[in-house]
Amino acid sequence: MPDRRRWLALVTVSVAVSLIIVDSTIVNVAIPSIVDDLGIDSTQVQWVQESYTLVFASLLLVLGVLADRWGRRRMMMTGVVVFAASSLLAATAPDGTVLVGARLVQGLGGAMILPTTLSIINATFRGRERGIAFAVWGSTIGGMAAVGPLLGGWLTTDYSWRWAFGINIPLGALILVAAALVVTESRADERRGTDGVAALLSVVAFGGLVFGLIEGRSLGWWTTLDDAATWWPWALSPVPVALGVGVVAAALFVRRGLRRARQGRPTLIPLDLFAIASFRNGNVAALVVSLGEFGILLSLPIWLQNVLGYDALATGWILVALAGGSFLASGAAQALTVRYGAVPIVRLGIAAEIVGVVGLGVVARPDSTWVSVVPFLVVYGFGVGLATAQLTGVVLADVPVRVSGAASGTQSTARQVGSALGIAILGTILFTTTAVDLDARLADQGVPEAQRATTVTAVVDSAGGAIAGLEQDPATASVADDARAALTQGTRWSAWAAGGFLLLGLGATLTLGRRSRETTEAPVADDRA
Template sequence: MVSVAVSLIIVDATIVNVAIPSIVADLGIDSTQVQWVQESYTLVFASLLLVFGVAADRWGRRRTMLIGIVTFAAASLLAALAPSGAALIGARLLQGLGGAMILPTTLSIINATFRGRERGIAFAVWGSTIGGMAALGPLLGGWLTDSFSWRWAFGINPPIAVLMVVGALLWVDESRSEGARRTDLVSAALSVVTFGTLVFGLIEGRSLGWWTTLDGAADWWPFALSPVPVSLAVSVLSAAAFVRRGRRREARGLPTLIPFELFTITSFRNGNVAALVVSLGEFGLLLSLPIWLQNVLGYDALQTGWVLVALAGGSFVASGAAQALTQRIGAVATVRVGIAAEIVGVGGLGFAITPESTWTTVVPFLFVYGFGVGLATAQLTGVVLQDVPVEESGAASGTQSTSRQIGSALGIAILGTVLFAGTSADLDARLADQGVPAAQRDEVVSAVVDSSGGAIAGLAADPATADVADDARESLTRGTQYSAWAAAGFLVLGLLATLSLGRREDDGERDPGQGSATDRTTVEGKEAPPTSTH
């Protein structure tokens, strides 16, 4: 049931990818709004994971998950009925709020419920669900978009949520931790500001200007200095204030948003760094690839979903191999094998995709990529949490989930910017080489980029602009290649980050939280047996 709950938010994070061209055509949103449709969800999700990871330990983990499911379902209904891009982005923000309640509580429930070998299996199922549903989301979204409307990509969530609420009430026990820490609201606000201003700067840089404000780009901003560097500076200052406040409150014995002492645990600290960097490269590509498949190769949404289902196939195969491989070589080594497979898959895509490509050239690399995601995701989660005390499981799971979501948010922001900026620069250069006047050049480039490639079909239909359409396809392909190679580069950094992880391997035989003889977790009012010290 817990894996079903997490599947809802993971599917929604990816289901919208193949629907983007239809959303662009229906609501008339530009490429910056395209990124915000993705980012608004991820941004709120990442910003509030820590808050709800801690709060769930006090409120009750099942209760928090149920509130999140209801919130998510209501927001999905609003998204399905959205009359404009702004309304859709607003609904996605609310979805992020519900998702932030669901994800950390699922990990915390697993950490508090299972022991020993069963915990390793539970983490493997949880991680494989993430990998598999991330890939199945585009297929489901493609079918709903082609057969009905992109709105059903969101409208399908409420009835599923009803079944999940019933299932959680029947089969998931309530649990909470004694003496769970209170939420530090000031630190929570600082974390939201930190992540929000960081993502805003990364997404809006190409539209507003990275240093000086572009002409006509921001009527609400009267200064020559662009709001982008200001936003990034606020992010840095907020992050510094967050850490300083947390350390000072911890030294005085006051509650903090996250227990900073957890970062003295090597596996937790180094694992979070690796999780952030890996996530940056993992899912950012799922923004650019559907756009390329539909607007360059001419696939419809369902065909695009079928291509991306190769990811699910790779993840499914990995789920069967992960446990045996972990027992043979250890969890950390399995993570490294998974990341290496991702690098091969994503980097290979950068070379495989051309305007003349077919699904047969793309699918093998997607399969390898999915195989790597399936191997790395679950085992990295286990490595991060393996030495965390049970009473801190909510805070710890919220922290590691936040690391992943920050990475995903940065991936969408950075790789989306690489995609559109690369496409824009390449198309402008191609048209300039052909002697196209600057004004006409800007008009064509803006049409192609702002429509996320949707304007290519219209250019191709007009004999007078058919050659320009060919150039646009080449340029969008080039931008997608840049995005794939950038993703591979971040994954290389993630692989290097895993080299700092310790060599100690217990692979689930040691329960997280065995550092104190007085640790307790209550389940349905009953006290769990105390853990023993090592």
């Protein structure tokens, strides 16, 4: 491919990545408006996020492999069509159920797009240029993760939250035209088989785990609560059942993969790739880091709007500090990587993320202002910008082109599994801590138990949206102050939990760089697809 067209192809796939990353983050700012308009509760708030991520992460592997066989550009363009069509459905959703359904279909489209963009880069660039291309791709993710809230804030404030989804339609059309003109089709010369049973097991495993984590506080972690009594007849809650099914399915997935690999039959995850140290260790680090990175993005917009009182546009401007930090990192990352190597820069980035997110927990107070929040967001964004691109490059550096789609799908799945679990776990921490803290504060004031339960449910189910109504009534103004303090406490613990997971991710990177190229001549030796 001529140089100019190759770099234009990089721009195109980066914009395609932007489409799904912006959509993932733009929703965070729009959530309070969606709650007000559609009347969804806090569990549905999480499912607006998780329904997308659940399908997205579950299908990345199989669609990455299919893209190698069917054509990477074709898969990406199909994904853009599906994503744009489902965005139209989300933009016109009359209730929370339809919105969640639209997000499920968006997850399918996103799963077609993300691994194929990485695979196209891996097939198009070589050597130093490949490192630059990965850096551009990763910096795009970091930057767009922060630009999304600003765009969402503007659209939500000046127009409607529905435009947060509607914007995807013209963007999708532009991507389709550009991809047809400048992206060259590529596919693997060697046709790999797929394993439909393993694909089903992966969906069941991941779905069971995420369902259990999200629904535990509303359906009961062990004993069935009232919310489930109408459709679940047993005393044992559906939550431990779902978690158990998820664990069993995961074990069967691993067992089946190992058995088929010994028989020389196709596996959903190309297990021979895990003989490559950089791929194996990098995926572990990516999963844990993503768990801490993206979960906090659920709680921050809720806190900024419902506790500090900023509107969606102001919230977007505050969160754009993330973009500033990420763009600073993108300017420095290449030079730093050339001088010190990719792995130290990954560690530096994760360390900066830890400082940023823990700092956010420290400064979070009911009377905080943007002045105290923005510096830590810049530091956090700087860390995301350093770590994201370089970690991707480390994971895929030694992967042969012929299995780049499967490898990209595996790497993307590790990240999405981490981000989905992060949203589920940190969202549960946010709302559970808020409920417990608010109940304790109201009990200290002598509020009767029935009234406490009603107030706590209203605040938690509205993701803090009920606080404004409590404040407007003089009789409940003091309760509104308690609710702000409780939601702030939930945000603090959510931030600190994210910092803990990032610390684990930093520990996981200690295994990177050890004989990273020791197996590049193993069973997956490179070819030039």
